[in-house]
Amino acid sequence: MFIEAAEAPALVAAQLAANADIVARAAEHLRRNLPTAALICGRGSSDNAGVFARYLIEGETGVLTSPAPLAVSSVYGRTPRIEGGVCLAISQSGKSPDLVAAATAAKAGGAFVIALVNVEGSPLSDVADLTIPLRAGPELSVAATKSFIASLTAIAHLVAEWTQDDALRAGLAALPAQLEAAWSQDWSAALPTLKAANNLYVVGRGGGFGAAREAALKLKETCGLHAEAFSTAEVRHGPMALVKTDFPVLMLAQSDVTREDAEDLASAFAARGAKVMLSGHPGDPRVISLPTTAGHPLLEPILLIQSFYGLAARLSVARGYDPDQPPYLNKVTETV
Template structure:
């Protein structure tokens, strides 16, 4: 077990507000270019391609983009190109590839195939000199800065805010831009009001766990479940507030704690219904912005915007999961068998 000194993971997560504050200026020009291309030739559909934490950010983007534009957003499996070598037919579509490192060969090959197949390719990366950036028509540098801990924190949050700003640009939404502008201070405020120790006590000996979200929050739920696996060695699964009502709830009980990510939009009622369901099954139940009697409240700063609320929830979770990792005798900076940059086909 590592000591009580500040871990790289905690340090980097705390840097996210400052990094997000840099984005408005750096993204202004490429987002204006994208908005102009979108206006001149609106896409027929949108395709995303990513892996790991970046794919969870893309899932956040899927729901956010579909809600904002009414266009379908599909996730392309990288192996379709990198293994099966299938030519892509994406004429008139927007293709968004997401990668912190921009180095994975499969994502590079897919971006090249997407461009050859007629798509406008946008790359969201943390290295504008990366191979993936070189394959794109438009590069959005998330400005997360160097990230050394294996588990992505600030780069994930910066990816989400880049996607939110992308949506603001193509939909001409000053309100969304303003909401992202407020995020740095909201994230700082959230870090001053950590989740209660009761949640640590419930999770320290848990063998499995669940995270429930909906809409853009589902992508964040998926990322939080991944962080539980990576950092705390805890098998966690993410489900939508609707999907958990089907087969998954059969696996929920007193030995499987649940975190629910509430919303302040039309999905609010369904998340609260899911909270009542898992609570009735005897699961230790914790909720962020979930007003249901009997569940433990997780302090959460309200952002006033559905695209930024899940980002604040993710930021609060990082503080919890870093502490849980140490309570379970692990090193959150060096999860077993993992490395920072993963190159796959």
């Protein structure tokens, strides 16, 4: 896991270069045929990448974007009505039957299907109208790291070309070097709290909510921690009641308009006696600061999850786990 996460900067640079033509073609199609809606399909880490995609697509293009309830197609046999829409199907293996069924149904319902997949020539690629390869290469650890980052980068690349956003294009060009810097950030200040934890919240908002969900998933599968992900807004609606003395809260906040709200919430948690860890400099001495690497605000969640992966690999070993072989899990999960 640690070695594969460290490969992310090089693979992102290679992916952006190799995918330039295919992403340009996909973006041109989307500009000429503005989707009526966007449907996102994914499971596990790919579903978390889908959260990032929803915020980017809807926020930058205005196209209504929604996750696909995969069982509607794979279990209940229904076809969504999405004439003139686009379906983004995200997968490392491209083999999960429910994901393939959902993409097939979306296509039958009138959607243009784009597969973002690491294994070219997979069943998902066969269904899709167009495939954007993730190009993460073999990933031996059960816990996805570089393939998740490759998914986020491919999504951002597509949105940058779709919207012809020069600032986002420049941010992507700078991303490989920033990922190197993010990988070297020292988040060991969080280790004592997380090593002793049994439960915690992971909190983010916007594109950072996808990173928070991914972090919570990795804490479950590699560290044996019961971690729940919430947005900074949703956590105030009920879950806040559980945050009391010594309750751990890991907050992943990027430097956009959500940052001030995250800092206010971190202080509110700290006032209750919680052990709060926040990416960046909170300005509140009660909150543990986790150093970050600055980038384009829409891309900073990618940098945050890269720094987190280094922490998670170390934490897994510190808690007596093997991060490469989580119990009861397989690399490819074929759900129906």
